[in-house]
Amino acid sequence: MSDSKNAAAEMRVTPLAEALSERYLAYAMSTITSRSLPDVRDGLKPVHRRLLHAMRELKLNPDSGFKKCARIVGDVMGKYHPHGDQAIYDAMVRLAQEFAVRYPLVDGQGNFGNVDGDNAAAMRYTEARLTEVAQALLNGIDENAVDFRPTYDGEGEEPVVLPAAFPNLLANGASGIAVGMATNIPPHNAGELCEALQHLIKFPNAGMEKLVELVPGPDFPTGGVLCESREAILEAYSTGKGGFRVRARWEVEKLKGGTWQIVVTEIPYQVQKSKLIERIAELIANRKIAILSDIRDESAEDVRIVLEPKSRNVEPEMLMESLFRQTDLENRISLNMNVLADRGRVPRVMDLREVLKAFLEHRQDVLVRRSEHRKAQIERRLEILDGYLICYLNLDEVIRIIRFEDHPKQELIKTFSLTEIQADAILNMRLRSLRRLEEMEIRKEHDSLTEELNGLIALLGDEEMQWKKISSEIGEMKKKFGKNTELGRRRTEIGEAPSAVVVPLEAMIEKEPITVVCSEKGWVRAMKGHLADFGEIKYKEGDGPRWAIHAQTTDKILFLSTNGRFYTVGADKLPGGRGHGEPLRLMVDLPNEHDLVSLFVHDPERKILVASSDGRGFVTSEKDVVAQTRNGKQVLNVSGRVTAKLCYPVVGDMVAIIGQNRRMLVFPISEIPEMGRGRGVILQKYRDGGISDLRIFKNEDGLTWKSGDRVRTVTDVTDWLGKRAQAGRMPPPGFPRNNRFA
Known part of the structure; x- marks a missing residue:
């Protein structure tokens, strides 16, 4: 009964939204700070840091032998990283791939994958050790250079961050996806980064333009050519966000x-x-x-x-x-310098200058901590050496005290004013150390350490000296991994942004003659070759011929619908002519209530005349009606019962138009305005009905029309000549009863 009361007392009533919010926020922060984002100081995520630390503990130095990756992964998983072994091994493999990491941190032996995308061999077959670059990241870790924290099980300790003498964040880059944020930093040239760091030490207020001059762009392990404008690169580094175009x-x-x-x-x-x-x-x-x-x-x-x-x-x-x-062959690499700043606590986007300064501040912190550690070591050793020297100066008395006194330690301390450490050191001395030569060595060591101690005291008290020391260390990194080394030479060429090279469609599509066929019911196909006899074309049962035109596979085919919209389909996208084709409605978004009005091959230099069923129309440039999407492009505005009716190329100076009332009017085409979109102007006025057909012709050639199998021509059109928007007169004798020119 008491247990149930205690359980009830521990329960807390909380709204579900609040409880979920608390737990999700904790998960999000854990993902951001402990998994996905790199630390700005050493450029590593926890899994990579733990890998390098575990390999160092296994003494896998660059000059030592290799060990099985399974052994390394087991140590990392058991001691530091409570996650799956495959995830740890995948992270390790990437650190060893020369095509994935600009400066590999792991020296792999065996199959570690390739640029084709093949996976690495299983961890039981591969071996690894640290590289010189990884050694530079770890250098000083035993000298209190960084803080340690308990491991996940509390049985050991792991470094919070590595000392990082090498500018790893920018040199090797990083990528990761957290909760609500991501990071993507391409690799850079270490020699260029070292030059920028030294310049920033010398000129702390250096401008971004100078820094970008020293770090002109990423340096990818696979090389290539960086094709980005100077302005775009400067903008990316100034904001911490952007992208770089890389070509083969x-x-x-x-x-x-x-x-x-x-x-x-x-x-x-x-x-x-x-x-x-x-x-x-x-x-x-x-x-x-x-x-x-x-x-x-x-x-x-x-x-x-x-x-x-x-x-x-x-x-x-x-x-x-x-x-x-x-x-x-051309790829875009994004830049999003979202990293853990303020000692790995706060995620934020930093620009190039902030990232470099954060690295320098970390190096100063490491230098001070290592110097203080070394100073404490020297002071302890000098204390012992001072005790030894007192021993040599009073050797006979020291020997007497040790031989005859019941409590030699206290007597030594009392007689010579020694510290406990000095007394213990004297009592632990070996007899062979009492020789004269040993005394000379101790005096020599004492002088050397005293000189080093004075130098450390001066260094810790002078910030200018500290920055000179850091600059010297960076210079050593530049000498070791800079452009004059095989590893450090620049691989990615800094090129110019490509000019707008116009690639004609013919360069991408094989040019072949075709015959474009569209049936009455709107089934479209492209038959090989230019067919001479369209009568041989077969259609589905219940369907028949409507349009058949000659074209090339590189052409664009334009369709005008009764809704006044133009649709565009590439001739190479049309179905083949072996079957009956496909409905055009599957290729474009043509509403079911509308039908096709016209079909023709696109000529960007040509102009066309479009007209609606109520006798309105205008001239437009053909290049302006090409649609870029399936939805088409609205050109002729229609509404109600009015629909788009006619579309003809402008190939003359006169227009002949005839209405359903069998009245024909001829007028100059110059009276029709050129527009991009609209209802147009009245071409011919009707009391009843609407437009039937029109013909554009040259006045000098006369007006022609087809009557049965015969073609008739009227050279003098004076009787029908008028102004646009007039009613017109009866057509010439013999004009077809269907009021069509063809």
């Missing part, structure tokens, strides 16, 4: 007979080579890049992708531009 590096290889081929030697960062090649092969198979004949992967340890053009007359730049637009 390529060259033209000359072959026999004046032919050539393109060889891609470097691909953009984080692009899998196998998927890239599959994508290009797919474009070739689908004839999306007509000027490219074949692709071959001749890569060994290096990247070598061979592209064969169909013709040597093709411009290599044009071919590559089309590939850049359609494949991952």
